[in-house]
Structure formats: structure tokens, C-alpha cells
Amino acid sequence: MVKNLMFDLGGVIMDIDRNHCVKAFEKLGMENIDSFLGLYGQKGPFLQLEEGKISADEFRAEIRKMLPRHVSDEVMDAAFNEFLIGIPVSRLRSLEQLHRHYPLYMLSNTNPIMMNSRIDACFRADGHDINYYFDGIVTSYEALSCKPERRIFDYAARKFGIDPGETLFFDDSQANVEAAVSYGYQAVIIRPGEEFKTVLDNYLSKDL
The missing domain is CATH 3.40.50.1000 (HAD superfamily/HAD-like)
Structure with missing residues (x-):
């Protein structure tokens, strides 16, 4: 029952559309984003954020290390949200x-x-x-x-x-x-x- x-x-x-998110981060200059984002599971700081092991601010700090230039929280969050249709x-x-x-x-x-x-x-x-x-x-x-x-x-x-x-x-x-x-x-x-x-x-x- x-x-x-x-x-x-x-x-x-x-x-959802994983590829939208991948392209959004690639536009920010993140070359290895494809290796972090899966359709059913994430890796690296993306997984750590989902598991509650790091905060949103700590996640953004980790991602900034992989970008060629500084981006604001708002721009980064917008790229991340491209996963969601x-x-x-x-x-x-x-x-x-x-x-x-x-x-x-x-x-x-x-x-x-x-x-x-x-x-x-x-x-x-x-x-x-x-x-x-x-x-x-x-x-x-x-x-x-x-x-x-x-x-x-x-x-x-x-x-x-x-x-x-x-x-x-x-x-x-x-x-x-x-x-x-x-x-x-x-x-x-x-x-x-x-x-x-x-x-x-x-x-x-x-x-x-």
C-alpha cells in the first residue's frame, strides 16, 4: 500500500539541462567544468557543496581559483543556476x-x-x-x-x-x-x- x-x-x-550549465561556466573561462558536473552526480567542490562539506562562500572561493578572472557571486550563481530550466x-x-x-x-x-x-x-x-x-x-x-x-x-x-x-x-x-x-x-x-x-x-x- x-x-x-x-x-x-x-x-x-x-x-534540467546539464549542458546549459557547462556552457555557462565555460563562458566564465572554466576549462575543466565538464569533469565536475554529471547528470546524476557531481565531483570536486560541486559535490562538496551538495554534501554540505563546504559553504556557498567556500564553494565560490574554490571555483574562483579555476577562473582566469574575478567574477561576482551573482554572476557565478547565475551560471550554476543554468542547470535548472x-x-x-x-x-x-x-x-x-x-x-x-x-x-x-x-x-x-x-x-x-x-x-x-x-x-x-x-x-x-x-x-x-x-x-x-x-x-x-x-x-x-x-x-x-x-x-x-x-x-x-x-x-x-x-x-x-x-x-x-x-x-x-x-x-x-x-x-x-x-x-x-x-x-x-x-x-x-x-x-x-x-x-x-x-x-x-x-x-x-x-x-x-
Whole structure:
């Protein structure tokens, strides 16, 4: 039985484009950006920021060491936010509709720069803030752990007070989905072009 719904953010709710971000940092003169940014995981200071090991200011200081000229915080943050395309209003309304029937939670590998700027703004597109849609949110930098590690999934279950076996998790990474299942969650993958509402309907219909 599914009593709770837990969502990844990028590739599930938020449309993303890694190449936009790579090109934005290349324009700033960062030659090796491609080696740091992955579609499902980051490396170097990008990963350290997601894991909560360094602050936003420390991250910016590390990136400046790799740039040929000084750039402001605002310019650097704007380049980083190019990873995020946006959230269709129709998807926000799907969350709103589901929230009438289920507790909703978000579990995301993300960072405070994006969370406090572009992500916050995108969730306001239909007149509400992010907390309107979710009963609880766990980020990797809060949990000091990134998916697919067990630590972040266990942290979420404790914080939300949920039973993993009664929770359906949506993610666009096969590794994260398989990890969630191994930790006792129900989980489904969201493939490019799929909408979580359709995937949910198909999943629930199998139990009828």
C-alpha cells in the first residue's frame, strides 16, 4: 500500500539541462567544468557543496581559483543556476492535486545556492512557495549525504516519520531507484518525457 509520495527534484519535478550549465561556466573561462558536473552526480567542490562539506562562500572561493578572472557571486550563481530550466505550472498543479490525497515529501541532491534562488523562484510560478506542496523536504547538504547512499534515505525516513515500505519514491536515476528499493522503499524511475502523475497512475493500477 502506498501512503506517502517522495520525490526527487531534478528530472522529476524540475526540468534540467546539464549542458546549459557547462556552457555557462565555460563562458566564465572554466576549462575543466565538464569533469565536475554529471547528470546524476557531481565531483570536486560541486559535490562538496551538495554534501554540505563546504559553504556557498567556500564553494565560490574554490571555483574562483579555476577562473582566469574575478567574477561576482551573482554572476557565478547565475551560471550554476543554468542547470535548472524550470517547472511547468501543470506539474505544480499535479503536485497540488496529489497533496489532497497523500503526504508529499521531497528528497534531493542539491545545494543551497540553487535552493535559495532558482528553485525557490520556480516553485512560486503558480502563486505558492515550495512548502505549500510538501509536508517535508530533505536536501543532501542538510543530510550531509547524497543519494544513492543509505544515510540520506534513513535520514529522510526519520525526519518525515514515515515507513519506507509505505512510501513510493520517484527518481530519474536508476541507481537511486535501485538503492531506495534495497533500503525498503517502493520506487519507480521517471524517464525522459515521462510525467510522474502518469507513472504513479500506472503503478497504482497494477495493484488493482
